[in-house]
Amino acid sequence: MRTVDPVRHSAKRRHIIDTAAGCFAVKGFERTTVAEICTAAGISTGSLFHYFPSKKAIFRAIFEQDGLDNARVLSSASGWAGVLSVIDHLVAPLADRAVAGLVVELVAQAGRDPSLAALVVQNELALRDGLATLLSSCDIDPSVPPVTAASWIQGLVDGLYSRTSLDPSFDPAEQVPVLKQIVTRFLRPTS
Amino acid sequence: MRTVDPVRHSAKRRHIIDTAAGCFAVKGFERTTVAEICTAAGISTGSLFHYFPSKKAIFRAIFEQDGLDNARVLSSASGWAGVLSVIDHLVAPLADRAVAGLVVELVAQAGRDPSLAALVVQNELALRDGLATLLSSCDIDPSVPPVTAASWIQGLVDGLYSRTSLDPSFDPAEQVPVLKQIVTRFLRPTS
């Protein structure tokens, strides 16, 4: 008889990931202690290490989850409206301004951990190719190759994150429509 | 009577800055030793510390120099051609792909050094405002505020750096014309 409910297990895992992401975003990776994550998540350290072997593993899991989320959103998107919905999904985390700091932490840690860097590259390429496939089915300017278009959508999203973290007067929520306008004028100049 | 030649002095300073920037770009800040910088620059450690009080000061000076360069280019630019020339200047460092790693180092160090972070913010805002002033004198879409347009040009340049460091198949030199096309379609949709 198995007493473990796989649904509960992954829900709890997800809860720890989300809580830890919030901590890392605010305080950075090194400065966040495992004890803080446990307190914030309302669990014991023993319980946490039942789900993750190390603090690094939690950090890594955040971005594995991110890759899975992107894949899910991509698979349920279609047409030009789908492209815009993927953009919405990519920028949604910025509703909490601190996540711009989380990305900074990611890049910093990736510089010190090649396997984390490999995960980042893998996620980026998967997103690029998924977006490119989606764009192929849209009525976009035929002079722009879909992979180029996809890369630049990623680049614009990167720019939104970068501006948010570097310019205190830059309000990402207010700038999302501008981002979509730029994408639209680039890829569908006549519409 | 002054025996110091200010031209020679600043030329040597500049030489050290450029050499160190190359080292930092390749190996990162912590992993490059001042001995390596000295060897690369063809000077002794004693000489290096005659020009800079610390290794951190050299790193900081790279971005102070960058801010000065940007200000110089901005002041000699005018009209739409000036906007494009500023973009050329901003992306020029990517001719050496390793500099994408230098900005990663900058972000990582800024996270640990508030005074460096302050310098970064100051440079970003100065560039934004300089670009906005330049754009005000251009014939751009009046529905886009110049400060918004300037921020997004910075965002696109950030995106180019970010894609270059994250996607090995992304060739920045080849993508610069695309960047300009995006900016043009965004700000001058009719031309």
Next chain:
DNA sequence: GTCTATAACTCGATAGAC
């Protein structure tokens, strides 16, 4: 906790420009 290796930084001396 102690030890060692490494790397940032110091200092006194020297050479040469004015």
Next chain:
DNA sequence: GTCTATCGAGTTATAGAC
């Protein structure tokens, strides 16, 4: 003669091994 640029061995702090 004075003042500056240069040198490089020496000092000290620290990070990692055991």
